[in-house]
Amino acid sequence: MSEAYAHPNYVKIWFWLVVLLLISVAGPMLEIPALTIITAFGIAVIKAFLVAANFMHLKFEKQIISFLLILALCLLGVFFFGVAPDIMMTDGDQWIDCIADKSCVEQRL
């Protein structure tokens, strides 16, 4: 059983999560691309924080867990920048645009 701490008001947290969901759905209706990105991903980050801090009790958890998660996210960042050249670079002697001509898809079928 977990250690004793005052539970947050879970229904209130859920209410705010639903409000944020409605904003993220309404954002693209204004048809402003920059605003869509902000309302979609900015709100996703806020929602993720609310869930992790309150529902997963991360704000009551020992710091070692936060370090563990930050380490995982940093390593994911290494992965991101590691594979970025493979996806983003479109020239070089060995480079074939197999996605555009669908040859790599056909090879795998």
Next chain:
Amino acid sequence: MHGPIATHRSATGVPTGRLGTWWLLASEIFIFGGLIACFILFKLNGTPGFEDASLTSVTAGAVNTFVLLTSSLSIVLAHAAIEKGDQNKSFTYIWYTIGAGLVFLGIKTYEYTGKILHGHTITENLFWSFYYTMTGLHALHVIGGMVIMALISFDIRKGYNYQRVELIGIYWHFVDLIWIFLFPLLYIANF
């Protein structure tokens, strides 16, 4: 009530069972994070096919997000109930969560059927490959969570392993958290 070693033994100040759950989730960050990272890179690179994001149903995605957020509320209430020793209330909340999981999978199945009938299969282009891989892997996590929750619910009725409600709750919130990022990526942000 039993007191398994995962409840009490701790070298870090975090009970071993909970530490193990967090370790599992840290590994899950790479599984889903890797897919999301590659999706973003291909999208930023202007890879053909990603404009198909406009073909996904925002309504279905939004309803599923609502369902998962609500299921997160019910599983955390199950945890709060079992901390007070209320087995029946916790059991009921766990089954509300399983029910929400079923609704989520039902909507997902409806979506898959519609897309496949319109010819949008996993091999159509890179967007649909990512769509089916990410949502399919997520759905497998939902199914796994539901099965484990069902097993735990019967255990706690017998007075066993109360701490597992918290552990499956942390896992379930993570599944919810992944969906929170999949929803804008696949449904609303056609950037």
